[in-house]
Amino acid sequence: SSPTARSKSMVMGEASRGSCQPTSPSLQEGVLKAGWLKKQRSIMKNWQLRWFVLRADHLYFYKDEEETKPQGCISLKGSQVNELTANPEEPGRHLFEIVPAGEKDKAAMSHESFLLMANSQSDMDDWVKAIRRVIWAPFGGGIFGQRLEDTIQYERKFGPRLAPLLVEQCVDFIREQGLDEEGLFRMPGQANLVKELQEAFDCGDKPQFDSNTDVHTVASLLKLYLRELPEPVVPFFWLFLHPC
Template sequence: CSPNPRSDKRTTRSKSMVMGEVSRGSCRPGSPSLQEGALKAGWLKKQRSIMKNWQLRWFVLRSDQLYFYKDEEETKPQGFIPLQGCQVNELTANPDEPGRHLFEIVPGGTGEKDRAPISHESFLLMASSQTDMDDWVKAIRRVIWAPFGGGIFGQRLEDTVQFERKFGPRLAPLLVEQCVDFIRERGLDEEGLFRMPGQANLVKDLQEAFDCGDKPLFDSNTDVHTVASLLKLYLRELPEPVIPFSKYEDFLTCAQLLAKDEEEVCTV
């Protein structure tokens, strides 16, 4: 699942399928309304393999399918991309073609976490910005790898904990426990902990590994600031903070009461 370096030729080649043709078979599922069960929606360009040109389409991510429509008002999709067993990879930017934020969805067909090279043709998509592409890649990976315990960045805290309880009692996600244990062991005397950034490329690699259901281990060569940055990234991407929105005012009230008690003790 981790993106591999690709040549400029790879980014410009037309290896994508004509998605409309693939998706229009008799097994095509019904067309749910655009709002029903949508995990993410937005504009993307998809490449046609025959003409090698780009089509702007409205994409809607639901369950394990990625639907595309002619525009956001359409109720009947032109086609869909089945995501089960797929891999999604960001493609290396071509310096000769700035502004092309490309990623691919590679069909696997096995439904298992097989990292071997896949010969199936890929769906080539283009986002409007790096941020937009990152959001789509993370959302699609979450759908693909959630059944295997991955896709945890941006996933609800309770969903992650509930899945991991299949493997034993747990009060916090394994990623959180692993980061906290490592920081306690190696980082308590580190200057600038949680303020100094870690290695951005390594943080991204670790994020992608956890999102693909892997459980990478930290060792003596792992930079503690990288682990701290990974933990901050996980917490920052939670759909709801660790302190739930519904309890936020209660926590503020408790903090105010504690501060008041401390003031009264100091004046005695």
Template sequence: LQELCPRKQPFFGFPRSKSMVLGELSRLSRPCSPLEQEKALKAGWLRRQRSIMKNWQLRWFVLRTEALYFYKDQDESKAQGCIPLQGSQVNEVPSNQDDPVRHLFVIVPGSAGEKDRSGVGHESFLLMANSQSDMEEWVRAIRRAIWAPLGGGVFGQHLEETMTYEAQCGTPREVPVLVEQCACFIREHGLKEEGLFRAPGQTNHVRELQDAFDRGEKPVFDSSTDVHTVASLLKLYIRELPEPIIPFSKYTQFLSCAQLRKPAMRGKAKASQMRNWTKVQTAN
């Protein structure tokens, strides 16, 4: 931690959800080959609510950086329609006692209820997943797609992408801002705390902080912030990295360093690996 150290968002209100009218959004639809689907950020089955009948249709959804496309079948090459993501927000819909089994989330375009220059009306899009965990995965993936170009979406993002963006937008750092901020706070407030990194933090607060960082914000840890919450946030960030902190490509080299018998040689070899790794990250 010493080496690393140098708001709650209100629920976004949305109007009564209406599904997209395919004719209105046909201009956004484009052919998509199975090969392109393989390169998608995420793909899977979801149910969407139709605008007039209010019934549910099962469709194959493919998430890309610019939009969420849907197909009648997994093998279809042409999308039936899409949901544009730029400027949008995605929120989980709280379950109610009358229908607790539905795992719903809504995508709200940035200009909900308004019309763009083409005259296309923007409505909220209500979707249903098969399970709570599936719904949460979709929400996280869509948020990453929305906020990654703006410096957000850091949870589940490759370290190289995070470091590249932060270097372009500010002073180059050795670690992501989130890691540095957490490490500094833990070093200042938690080194003598019993159960550090073992005791769980406040789940709701961890979720709020995660959402804030994923929106590209830089939330401030003040004196009222629980150190276990910050530690849990850091653990969550590391756990959701697509690749371990020591990447698979460097695993053998670092393992060889650890197997050296003499401490001095071990330290020198590890330092050399770290320097070489840092050069690669900087070059990328």
């Protein structure tokens, strides 16, 4: 179906109030991300602007930033988050959905899906990545934007490791296939494939590269991972002491 039909048929069901955890004394405690999003109401299908707060494995929404009691929340455990394809006829509609656990194998138009709208493409990307980290972190995913120490700590459960598997895999492939490649780390890779590989690693998969894989794509994936680290490989403090 078209993105328009998909977005019109998918409505934002009201999240269960009873499943919300009590709010903490400090509204900022444990907050992973917060910001304004629009959610679609289940009956009227109109959009409501709400303040969303991502905390632990729940996404809470409030009437405004000052509210202490959430209007509702969405449990993210076992859920799936998807960006919806942009419709050229409706610019400015940056839509993504959260499919609750137990609904992923049902019809794509399930009324249990939660439809949300961000203000911009970059804002939507940030929300999707943050939510995806929460969903997949227990399975070793969500590594883009995750602290290096957290990724290493998880992967050490499966054996000694000095760097994330993604880094080792990219570096090994570049050493084997790309040392004689002109413009390495300068020429961009295939954007769609970089995004697919990023999403695969973020979902806890470990995709393999073969002889048909473009080395510039692998280099771009490695650069993207390093760029999204909360703290750079060369720490801020070291850069302060030794400015370029």
